[in-house]
Amino acid sequence: MRLVFAGTPEPALPALRTLIDSARHEIVAVVTRPDAPAGRGRRLLRSPVAALAEEHGIEVLTPTKAGDPEFLERLTELEPDCAPVVAYGAMLPKAARAVPRHGWINLHFSLLPAWRGAAPVQASIRAGDEITGASTFRIVKELDAGPVFGVVTERIGRRDTAGDLLGRLAESGARLLSATLDGIEDGTVSAQEQPSDGVSYAAKITVEDARLDFSQPALAVDRAARALTPDPGPWALFRGERLKLGPVLPVVVDEPLPPGRILVERKRVLVGTATDPVALGDVQAQGKRRMAATDWARGVRMDEGEELR
Structure with missing residues (x-):
């Protein structure tokens, strides 16, 4: 079949590579978002999909709007x-x-109708789902509501970040999308309407949404931090300035800490939650490099009773 591939970020690349290598299909063009400013110099950068397409001599279309x-x-x-x-x-x-x-056949990184929307992988981790997956479906007017051709499933690991999980789903989803297109060409697959029950939504996550709430239980803080890693990245305020965080680890202690309270030990830095504390992993203060939480705590000369907010 003659294909026009639409995609923008890195998670779309495994599917694009798979279809470029396919002997059955020809990609005659890709559609991607316009060049976007990035970095301190705000230099315009091509999307990862555009860059890969250009490497293979494929026409790139960058409409401001698809209409x-x-x-x-x-x-x-x-x-x-x-x-x-x-x-x-x-x-x-x-x-x-x-x-x-x-x-238009969309590869969506959830088991529809669960987690329709922009951030399904992050939502599945944050909700504590044990199983997620990817679905191929025909695009209709309503968001992610079209009939489904096929699915693949993926178990969510206890320490998976959104980046880890999305990386695996991008690979398995690429194979699913290729098989779906083969089946459409052969007439061997048919799309089934999504059930009306079990619908949930995963809204786009902004930087402001990525602030961790230490008044929640440790399990919720852990899930949120993993769901927000690597993008947009979890953070909290320390001494009034934003501190970028990585995944955290719930730990069991004899005496709980008040939510947000920091306790510096020799080999770990703990922060209180509504239940047990969590141990910080890597952190990054404004204008500084990323470092282990213990190195950061020593460098800032932590006072007793200080908090992350």
């Missing part, structure tokens, strides 16, 4: 049979959805 007339005209000229989508990051209007003969 732009120029984009729709070019999309129609390309005559795609199908348009696979992985983390594209923009809505597809009806005019765009109507162009490919077999529609």
Whole structure:
């Protein structure tokens, strides 16, 4: 089949590579988000999907909106049979959805209808799910509500971060997406409507959303920190300034600490929660390099009773 692939960040790359290597399908173009400013110099950078496509001589389309007339005209000229989508990051209007003969087939990193939305992997870890997965479905007007072609499942490890889990799902999901497209071409797969029960949503996570709340139980703080790693990254305030954190580890102690209270020991730095404390891993103060929490605590000369807020 002639494919137009839509995607933007690194988790879309395994699927794009798999389809580039496929002997059955031809990627005639990719659609990705426009170049975005990054770094201190705010230099415009191509998306990871655009960079990989250019390496293989594939046409790159970067519409501001997928409903732009120029984009729709070019999309129609390309005559795609199908348009696979992985983390594209923009809505597809009806005019765009109507162009490919077999529609737009999205790879979504959850077991739909659970965790529709922008941050399904983070939501599954934060909720304490034991199993998650990836689904392929046909895109419709309603968010992530289209009929499902297939799924793969993945167990969530006790220490998995969102980055760990997403990396595995990107690989297994790439194989699922390729198999789905093969089945569509052969006429051997059919999409099944999602059930009306079990629907949940995973909203986009902002930097402000990533502030850890130490008034919650240790298990919740642990899950939140892992869900927010690596992006946008968990943080808390120390002496009024933002301190970037990594995953934490719940520990059992004889005497609990008040929520947010810091206790510096020789080999670990503990922070109180509503239950047992958590041990900090790596931390990064503003303008400083990332370092072990014990090194950071020694450097700031911690006073008794200080807190993370």
